[in-house]
Each structure stands twice: as C-alpha cells, then as structure tokens.
Amino acid sequence: MTLPPFDLHRPQSLEEATELADLYGEDAVFYCGGTELLLLLKLGFASFGHLIDLKGVEELGGVRTDDGALVIGAAVTHREIEHSDLVRERLPALARMERRVANLRVREVGTLGGNICFSDPHSDPATFLLVVDAEVEHRRGGEVARRTPISDFVVGPYQTSLGEGEVLTSLRIPELPRGASVAHAKFAFHERPTATVACLVRVADGEVVEARVAVGSVGARPVRAAAAERVLNGAPAEEIDSGVLAEAGERAAEAAAPVDDSTGSAEYKAQLVRVLVERTFREAVA
Ligand SMILES: Cc1cc2nc3c(=O)[nH]c(=O)nc-3n(C[C@H](O)[C@H](O)[C@H](O)COP(=O)(O)OP(=O)(O)OC[C@H]3O[C@@H](n4cnc5c(N)ncnc54)[C@H](O)[C@@H]3O)c2cc1C
Structure with missing residues (x-):
C-alpha cells in the first residue's frame, strides 16, 4: 500500500484553511492525525490532490474551561486527553474512555475531532459525548462559530452535519449536574x-x-x-x-x-x- 501523490498545505489559521478549501474545491480535504484519511487514500477508497493539515491552526488546540464547560480543541489527540490534568480533574471518565481507544500508535496522533468528523459507526467518543450532552463547535474561516448538539452532528455512518468547507473547532462538555x-x-x-x-x-x-x-x-x-x-x-x-x-x-x-x-x-x-x-x-x- 503506497500513498498516491498529493500537495500538502499547512495553514496557520482557519481563514487560511478555508481559503485553501475554496481554492481547490472537491480536490481538497482537511485532515488532522491522518489515521483514517491516509488509510483511505492508501486503499484507493478516496483520492485528493490537496491535503490541508489542520494541526497548525491554533484555535483547534488545547484543553480549557469556558463558562463552566470543558472545551477540547478538535486537534487534541486521544493521548493528550487521556493525560490532561484538567480532563482528569473535571471528567475522569473521559480520560479513562480515551485510554481504551485504539492502540497507543493511533492514540498518539489520532484526534478527537477526527474521530467525530469521520463518524465511523464504531466510535467510543461519539457514544460517550452523547451521555454528557456535548456540543460540537464548527465554523468556516471569516464566519462566526456554530454550535450543534453531538446528537445532531453525527447523522449516520461516515456522515455528519458539518457544512461545506466547515471545520470542527472544538467539543464543549457542560459541567455535570451535582451528584x-x-x-x-x-x-x-x-x-x-x-x-x-x-x-x-x-x-x-x-x-x-x-x-x-x-x-x-x-x-x-x-x-x-x-x-x-x-x-x-x-x-x-x-x-x-x-x-x-x-x-x-x-x-x-x-x-x-x-x-x-x-x-x-x-x-x-x-x-x-x-x-x-x-x-x-x-x-x-x-
Ligand atoms: C487501528 C485503529 C483502531 C481504532 N480503534 C478505535 C477504537 O477502539 N475506538 C474508537 O472510537 N476509534 C478507534 N479508531 C478510530 C480513531 O479514533 C480515529 O482514527 C482517529 O481519532 C481519527 O482522528 P484523526 O485526527 O487521525 O482523523 P483524520 O484521519 O485526520 O481525519 C478523519 C476524517 O475527519 C476529517 N477531519 C478531521 N479533523 C477535522 C476537523 N477538525 N474538521 C473537519 N474535518 C475534519 C477528515 O477530512 C477525514 O475525513 C481506530 C482507528 C484505527 C486506525
């Protein structure tokens, strides 16, 4: 299995990422860890001339709190979530769930955002996020972010409600009810x-x-x-x-x-x- 040739783009902002997506249209695709996308390309199930690597877009990184919610950037890897002090303190069950995703090699590069956007029906995070009423934040460069409940975002096998050229920027998990x-x-x-x-x-x-x-x-x-x-x-x-x-x-x-x-x-x-x-x-x- 070898990868077909493609041009790699590394935007530093969402605006830049959107410009690239608009410029190359259907011949371009976003990716983060590549654990799903590169496999599809190697197997010949998909073909793109331009890969847009989202890892350099700062707003897709980091774990933080905002207005009581735990906010996890789309490009944060499973392994980073597993080891995040903030996640372990706020929602230890999430860290434990992430520890059981895939194997160490996939967890090291695969991201939470990639897992949700790929929408493989066999997903641990998608199930977990439903029970904590998580919301998905997504936007196109130059536009304001939209929020969608995870239950409406994952619509079917390999299908999400992400709009044309939109990027999943973060996952928001509201504070759990007391007790x-x-x-x-x-x-x-x-x-x-x-x-x-x-x-x-x-x-x-x-x-x-x-x-x-x-x-x-x-x-x-x-x-x-x-x-x-x-x-x-x-x-x-x-x-x-x-x-x-x-x-x-x-x-x-x-x-x-x-x-x-x-x-x-x-x-x-x-x-x-x-x-x-x-x-x-x-x-x-x-
Ligand atoms: C061997 C193996 C075992 C696995 N086991 C499990 C398991 O036990 N449980 C489980 O839940 N999952 C499992 N997975 C799935 C794994 O969690 C995902 O492969 C990983 O999280 C995908 O993230 P990524 O960053 O590599 O995605 P990528 O391959 O980079 O992207 C996947 C898709 O999402 C799109 N995309 C990525 N990020 C964004 C974004 N921010 N905005 C818009 N579109 C985006 C890309 O265009 C692509 O279509 C396994 C995968 C492998 C290969």
Whole structure:
C-alpha cells in the first residue's frame, strides 16, 4: 500500500484553511492525525490532490474551561486527553474512555475531532459525548462559530452535519449536574469496538434522580436510549432490582438497533448491550 501523490498545505489559521478549501474545491480535504484519511487514500477508497493539515491552526488546540464547560480543541489527540490534568480533574471518565481507544500508535496522533468528523459507526467518543450532552463547535474561516448538539452532528455512518468547507473547532462538555457520575464500557475483539455503552447516573438520597444511557458501535449511529433511562429513573441506586436493570438493558438494545457486520451478529451485539448497560450503571453508581 503506497500513498498516491498529493500537495500538502499547512495553514496557520482557519481563514487560511478555508481559503485553501475554496481554492481547490472537491480536490481538497482537511485532515488532522491522518489515521483514517491516509488509510483511505492508501486503499484507493478516496483520492485528493490537496491535503490541508489542520494541526497548525491554533484555535483547534488545547484543553480549557469556558463558562463552566470543558472545551477540547478538535486537534487534541486521544493521548493528550487521556493525560490532561484538567480532563482528569473535571471528567475522569473521559480520560479513562480515551485510554481504551485504539492502540497507543493511533492514540498518539489520532484526534478527537477526527474521530467525530469521520463518524465511523464504531466510535467510543461519539457514544460517550452523547451521555454528557456535548456540543460540537464548527465554523468556516471569516464566519462566526456554530454550535450543534453531538446528537445532531453525527447523522449516520461516515456522515455528519458539518457544512461545506466547515471545520470542527472544538467539543464543549457542560459541567455535570451535582451528584452525577459517568461510566463507559466497551467490548472489542477486532481493532474497533463491537459495542460501546456510556451511562450517567445522578443520585440523591439513595435514589436515581437522573439516568442517561447512550449506546454505540452496534448500529448505524450512536443513540440515547430514552426508554432505558425511564426504566432507571426513580430506582434505588445501590439496591436496584436485577429485573429493572435487565429491563433497561433490553430497552437500550432495542434503541440501538444493532446490525449484523464483521464485528458480530445483531443478536450478539444486543446481548453485549444488555450486559454493558448493567455494568456501566453499577460502575457509575459506585
Ligand atoms: C487501528 C485503529 C483502531 C481504532 N480503534 C478505535 C477504537 O477502539 N475506538 C474508537 O472510537 N476509534 C478507534 N479508531 C478510530 C480513531 O479514533 C480515529 O482514527 C482517529 O481519532 C481519527 O482522528 P484523526 O485526527 O487521525 O482523523 P483524520 O484521519 O485526520 O481525519 C478523519 C476524517 O475527519 C476529517 N477531519 C478531521 N479533523 C477535522 C476537523 N477538525 N474538521 C473537519 N474535518 C475534519 C477528515 O477530512 C477525514 O475525513 C481506530 C482507528 C484505527 C486506525
């Protein structure tokens, strides 16, 4: 596998990146770590004469807080998130999730923004970000940024709602509600996850006052499982009935609409979801 020839551009600002994208049109593509894009080019699944490397665009870097939200630049790598003191302090479950993405080589260069923009149905971050109500910030150079809830941004396999020539600039994660805790679990036997579940649980006086359940990697796109959330809401947190958890797992498996693919049959994935819902709920409560 060899890479076909292309011209490489390294803009230092979003305005410059947009100008390049406009200039070369459909023959140009943005990239960050290249872990997905370069593979596609090598396999001959895509072909572009101009690659626009976004890593030099300063506003796509860094992890910070803004108005209570945790803001992660689109070009921040999985490994940087895993090791970020701010992420570990504000949302340790995110750092733990990132530690389980891919392998060290991919985590070292692959970015959170690249993962979300590629919109591979087998994505851990896309599922995790659903449960924390993350927003995606995106813009074209010269224009003001737009914000889209992650649930509307990831629209299907390899499809997002990113506009023509727009760049994903950052992910915003609002402060968790007081008393809330998040857990993520996945199952994988190939490189990509076969099933991913994230669960947020908020407990008050021993009772679940808010449960959020997201399921991904099993169907066309990650989803929130509202019916499963309704089953868990109001349940006793520590001494939850196993039947209630089984019911929540069942509802989550239905919502996820698993499909047969190379990572497993739909029924097998549904069973993984049932198991992972119970596991993540118990972990979040603990
Ligand atoms: C071996 C392997 C194992 C993996 N395992 C997992 C796993 O366990 N869990 C998981 O969730 N993922 C997994 N992945 C996916 C991995 O997380 C992604 O490959 C990585 O995050 C993509 O980031 P990147 O910067 O390399 O993207 P790139 O390859 O640079 O870009 C990907 C796509 O997004 C576009 N793009 C990138 N950044 C932007 C931006 N800021 N604005 C607009 N468009 C942009 C590009 O045009 C391209 O189409 C795996 C990948 C590999 C290769």
